[in-house]
Amino acid sequence: MRYKALIKVLLLISFLSFASFLKAAEIRNGQLYLEVLIEADNNITLRPEKESESTINIYESDLPVCRKMNGRLEIDLIKTDKQACWGILSRIEPWTDNSEGILSETFVWSDNHLELKKENLIYADTSFVCRDSALAYARAQGISDKMVQYIPLIGSTVKITTSRREKYYLETPLRIHSDYPLIINNHKETYSGDFYLKEIDNRLVFTQLVYLEDYVAGVIPYEIGDNAPLEAMKAQAVSVRTHSITLLTYNRHRNDGYDLCNTTHCQVYKGKYLINSNVQAAVDSTFNQILIINGRIADTPYHSNCGGHTDAAHQIWNSQPLPHLLGIPCISGVDSLDLTQEKQARQWIDKNTIDPLMSSWEKSGMSWSHTISRKKLANNLGLNNIEKIVINQRSVSGRIIDMSFYGPEEVRILGEAKIREVFGGLRSSFFYIDGKNNSNRNGKVEIIPDGILNLKGKGYGHGVGMCQSGALRLAREGKNYWDILSFYYPGTQISTDWMYYE
Structure with a gap:
């Protein structure tokens, strides 16, 4: 009408x-305030x-x-x-x-x-x-x-x-x-x-x-934990602050009536709950600090566990390459491997890389397994049956970003997030399927699935930017927050003079 x-x-x-x-969002007395979703009903x-x-x-x-x-x-x-x-x-x-x-x-x-x-x-x-x-x-x-x-x-x-x-x-x-x-x-x-x-x-x-500073404090406990080492918290504070402003310029929730949501789609925010003296110290000691690169605000995504090697933003999100988000080796030994190759990806997944100092959530991202029936996977794909699975491409971190599933017809899935979803909500797409496999004439890996598919993997999250497990490890080794940030976002610089206001 x-x-x-x-x-x-x-x-x-x-x-x-x-x-x-x-x-x-608005500016009050030279300070930025964000409008954050709490509830919609x-x-x-x-x-x-x-x-x-x-x-x-x-x-x-x-x-x-x-x-x-x-x-x-x-x-x-x-x-x-x-x-x-x-x-x-x-x-x-x-x-x-x-x-x-x-x-x-x-x-x-x-x-x-x-x-x-x-x-x-x-x-x-x-x-x-x-x-x-x-x-x-x-x-x-x-x-x-x-x-x-x-x-x-x-x-x-x-x-x-x-x-x-x-x-x-x-x-x-x-x-x-x-x-x-x-x-x-x-x-x-x-x-x-x-x-x-x-x-x-x-x-x-x-x-x-x-x-803004209160928002950063309200995010830290839910993204890296309220008991993390102080230098890791500081690195998280700068990445959260920078990411907040980047998301603000994207205007992705403009028609929804707010700047940022309170879930992982933006960043998890739950107010003052779990904020302690260390969280507040991390925010206060990095007050107003963001990362820039080549005169622009740096995109600073982060994730729970990279699995050994962080990923390239343009491969995961099909975007333009960013010089500070091309993927880097995170754990010693992975730099000698090419994780885009199936054999070497499997070799790294099978390697024990768990550190005794890791917390339970860190360990859960470093090594995991998952099972799904062939029937359930076919149903998730809208197929009656699956006769063959082909891994078309792995990214620099080893994450699968292109897969084909063959039943009566082919269903091709692009993107690590969609691949994780069709397999029933995987922690990452850096995995292999146990069982019969071979390389076809194009060099791609073919898997003939059994009734039950057994998956083994590493990593938790998309793998781009700062690896939180890696940040915790570097902090335990005595690295300061700038060491951590410059490692995961190479080429970036800290800025505190970044806002125009009347």
Whole structure:
């Protein structure tokens, strides 16, 4: 269903009225704050950790009036007074005081600095009530799917029920503040500070506005552990901080109403839970430090365990080669092997590389096994049966990035993540299948599967960038955090002067 110019005008007025609440990251007094997803659901429950510390301040839209509520709050989305929420972007212009479109504020990396870019978004007069209808129209007109965007409107009403069963009806977006720890839905962690509650595509989105340094501290315990050696934590702090800003410039969650999610898709964040004195010391001692290379912010992915050799970003993610992410030997002895070759990859997988000083999670990434039935694997691939498996390519770390499965027809799987998925969620794609195998005339390995496939592998994660197990090992050997960072991100430099602000 389509709506014409009148709807478009209402849409623009509504959006502009509440732009300050709908934008994500912001700069306050020269410091960067990120908007991080905490929960997305049709119902949001806020429960104070302590009943004696229960005051929650709620601001409706852009009104200065503060409603003070106490105790447990149950928030339900009950009505959506809107006629269109999806639009097609026509063009983007620089923002001026005379602009009549929609103000878009995004962060970009320019001239060695992070900069806030303001643009004027001009949308077509035609609007849509759902994404599918907008996509169908755009494709019929030869317009890219990327030009179809969700546009928030006012009029989304929520019902807030207090612990005393009092009911309040408010318009989103809401700004919420609590000085005291809150439990959100069924999270075991608590959060405090500034929050936003928005309606995005008929769902409530609850986010936290987090100071960058506090965000880094909230990530470290879940990515490398709260008891890691201090120098390893420092290296993790710099990589987390840098990766956060890189993700911010990607704008991958722009239409979702926040900057970063709180899962491994971005980085695992759970607030102040598990932050201890060592975690805070790692953040404070590396304050504002990020990595740059050749005048640009360095992409700093990391993973649990490389298996012996880190991987090349362009092989794992089918992207342009990056000079600091080409893959390096991580463990002594692997540098004499070519892990792209099946025989040498198997030789390294069979080698015992477990160090007694490793924790249990480190060991779990250094050597593992997995079984899956041929029938289950065929089902995962959409095949009736599997007669032959061919390994087409291994990456520099030995990870399989191209496989073919033959039944009545061929199914080819590209990418380490998809390969891990079809085998039932492997820790990495650096593995071999035990049993009958041979090299075909093209030099590729062919496996004739039995009823049960037995896999043996190394590594945990995609293998690109910093190996956290390796960082822990280097820290135990007395290396400092810059030794670790320069080892895993060769050619990078530390910068503390990286943000433009007014």
